Amino acid sequence: MARITFKLPDIGEGIAAAEVTAWHVKAGAVVREDEPLVDVMTDKATVEISAPFTARVIALHATPGETVPVGAELIVFETDQEAAVATTESAVAASPPAPPPPASPARAPALAETAAGPAGVSAPAAPEPVPAPMARRAPGSRPLASPAVRRRAYEAGVPLQFVAGTGPEGRITHADLDRTLAGGETERPASAPQDAVEEVPVIGLRRRIAERMQDTKRRIPHFSYIEEVDVTALEDLRKSLNERHGKARPRLTLLPFLVRALAKALPDFPGLNARYDDAAGLVRQHSALHVGIATQTPAGLVVPVLRHAGALDLWACAAGIAALADAAREGRIARDDLSGSTLTITSLGALGGLATTPVINAPEVAIVGVNKISVRPVYMEGAGGGFVPRKIMNLSSSFDHRVVDGVVAAEFVQRLRHLLEQPATLFVE
Structure with missing residues (x-):
C-alpha cells in the first residue's frame, strides 16, 4: 500500500489560494475516481474537485471556511494501485504548474467561470465499494x-x-x-418539542455576499424613492404579445419592458448609468447600458449582467435575462457575465411586497426594485369618473446620495413611471 498526499492544485487564472467550503468525503472512506472530494471557492469561482483515482482517505488537512494556498496539503490517500502512484509521482516531478485533478463548476452558483484544467492522473477502475x-x-x-x-x-x-x-x-x-x-x-420525525440549535458557518458564496453587503452599506449613504405605477396598459400589451407569438418567441415578463424604459430614460440622466470610483473621486458615466439582473440561487444572490441592453428588442432582452438567470441558478455562469454592470434591477416577483429598500450594487450609484402587481381601486377623473380596478405596481429605487441628489432621483423615477404607464412611448423615437 502506498500513501499519496493530494495538494490543492493550480486551478488557473493566477489563483494563489482558495477557501474550502465543503468536504464530500471523510477519513476512512473509499472514493472512486472522479467522485467529488471537496468544494473550494476563489475570488473568481466555486470549484468542485474530484478524486484523481480510486483510494481510501486517510486524513483531511483543511476545515470548511479555511483558506489554503495552492500547493498546500489537502488529503492523504492510501492506495495499492501502482498506476495511480506512478502517475501522481510523475505529475509531482513535472515542472509547475502541476496538472490539476478534474475540476468542474460546483452546482452552487459560481462567482465567475471556473478555470480548471483537465484531469492529469488516471487509474484502473476498482471494485465498487x-x-x-x-x-x-x-x-x-x-x-x-x-x-x-x-x-x-x-x-x-x-x-x-x-x-x-x-x-x-x-x-x-x-x-x-x-x-x-x-x-x-x-x-x-413525530411531532415533539424542538430545542436544538444549529450552527451554520458563513463561508463560501454566503460569506462573499455578507462582506460585500456590509461594505456597501457602510460606505454608501443610501436613500430610497418609492412610487406607484399603473401598469394596466403595459400588462395588457405584454399579455397580448405573449398570446400572439406563443412559443415562437421568448415569453415576455415585465423586466424587458423595464429595461427598455431604462434605455429610453437614462440618456437624460447620465449620472445614474454610472459607476462611482470613490478612491479616485471619479464618476464614470457610461453611454452603454449594462443591466445587472439580481438573481436568487440556491447558494445565494448573484448579479449576472445583460450587456448592451439598450440595443436589444423585447424578445432578445427576455431571452438574455432568462439565459443568464438559468446559468446562474445552475452554477455555470461565466466570470465575465458577473461584472461590469452600470445599473441593477432587482425583483422578487410575486413575493415583491408593497415596497422594498434595495441595496445598491456597488460601485453603481442606483438600483431599481420591482414590487408585486396588485389590482387596486383607482379614481378616474373626467367624464363618468368613479373608481375602477387598475393594476398597480410600486417601483422601489435606491440611490447613492454622495453623487445623486434627491430631485434627480425623483425626476428619473417619474420618467420611468410615464414610460411604463404609456407603453407606446417605449417604441417611439
Whole structure:
C-alpha cells in the first residue's frame, strides 16, 4: 500500500489560494475516481474537485471556511494501485504548474467561470465499494449533500432534512433523493418539542455576499424613492404579445419592458448609468447600458449582467435575462457575465411586497426594485369618473446620495413611471 498526499492544485487564472467550503468525503472512506472530494471557492469561482483515482482517505488537512494556498496539503490517500502512484509521482516531478485533478463548476452558483484544467492522473477502475447502510441524523443536525443534490432537492421542493441518506456519515445521494421523489420513506420525525440549535458557518458564496453587503452599506449613504405605477396598459400589451407569438418567441415578463424604459430614460440622466470610483473621486458615466439582473440561487444572490441592453428588442432582452438567470441558478455562469454592470434591477416577483429598500450594487450609484402587481381601486377623473380596478405596481429605487441628489432621483423615477404607464412611448423615437 502506498500513501499519496493530494495538494490543492493550480486551478488557473493566477489563483494563489482558495477557501474550502465543503468536504464530500471523510477519513476512512473509499472514493472512486472522479467522485467529488471537496468544494473550494476563489475570488473568481466555486470549484468542485474530484478524486484523481480510486483510494481510501486517510486524513483531511483543511476545515470548511479555511483558506489554503495552492500547493498546500489537502488529503492523504492510501492506495495499492501502482498506476495511480506512478502517475501522481510523475505529475509531482513535472515542472509547475502541476496538472490539476478534474475540476468542474460546483452546482452552487459560481462567482465567475471556473478555470480548471483537465484531469492529469488516471487509474484502473476498482471494485465498487459496498454502499453504506442508511444513517440516521441527530435531530436538528444539518443534512449532508453535494451541491448537485441540494440543487435538485431545491428545484423539486424536497426538504433535505426529511431525506434518509445512505452515503458516508448519512450523506444524501442522488439515489436517496430519487427514492424520496418516487414516494419512498423519509425521516419525518413525530411531532415533539424542538430545542436544538444549529450552527451554520458563513463561508463560501454566503460569506462573499455578507462582506460585500456590509461594505456597501457602510460606505454608501443610501436613500430610497418609492412610487406607484399603473401598469394596466403595459400588462395588457405584454399579455397580448405573449398570446400572439406563443412559443415562437421568448415569453415576455415585465423586466424587458423595464429595461427598455431604462434605455429610453437614462440618456437624460447620465449620472445614474454610472459607476462611482470613490478612491479616485471619479464618476464614470457610461453611454452603454449594462443591466445587472439580481438573481436568487440556491447558494445565494448573484448579479449576472445583460450587456448592451439598450440595443436589444423585447424578445432578445427576455431571452438574455432568462439565459443568464438559468446559468446562474445552475452554477455555470461565466466570470465575465458577473461584472461590469452600470445599473441593477432587482425583483422578487410575486413575493415583491408593497415596497422594498434595495441595496445598491456597488460601485453603481442606483438600483431599481420591482414590487408585486396588485389590482387596486383607482379614481378616474373626467367624464363618468368613479373608481375602477387598475393594476398597480410600486417601483422601489435606491440611490447613492454622495453623487445623486434627491430631485434627480425623483425626476428619473417619474420618467420611468410615464414610460411604463404609456407603453407606446417605449417604441417611439
